[in-house]
Amino acid sequence: MPASLFAIFSSVLNVALGFLVRSIIVKFVTFFALFFIVHEFVLVIAAQLPSGGTVSSGLAALPSSVWYFLDLFGFSLGFPAVVSAFALRFIIRRIPVIG
Incomplete structure (x- = not known):
């Protein structure tokens, strides 16, 4: 019985980590990169304005x-x-x- 409990726990942990890596971390990095690019772009544009x-x-x-x-x-x-x-x-x- 403990072996199947370990398999279930391992499966749940694998799904949770897969969700965390695929969904949350990738989106966070993508949106942070977009925010950084837009922020720097606005600073460059503002410096060029009269x-x-x-x-x-x-x-x-x-x-x-x-x-x-x-x-x-x-x-x-x-x-x-x-x-x-x-x-x-x-x-x-x-x-x-x-x-």
Whole structure:
């Protein structure tokens, strides 16, 4: 009887370790590699982007009549949201599994 109990225990341990290695560890390594690549990619892209000073100086040159309509349409709220959405879409499309 103890030999069959050992065989059952060995089989259960083998299945559990197989699940751990095939499912959890491989997925963890894969997603960590994806996270690291995307993280470093974002840092490189952020270093290449121009500073906000050029945008500020360009918007400062607008006359007050244009600012009236920009404020009326909510430009100060909408423009940063649209730029952030485009940047996020760009980053998400670069992830191999999702994009």
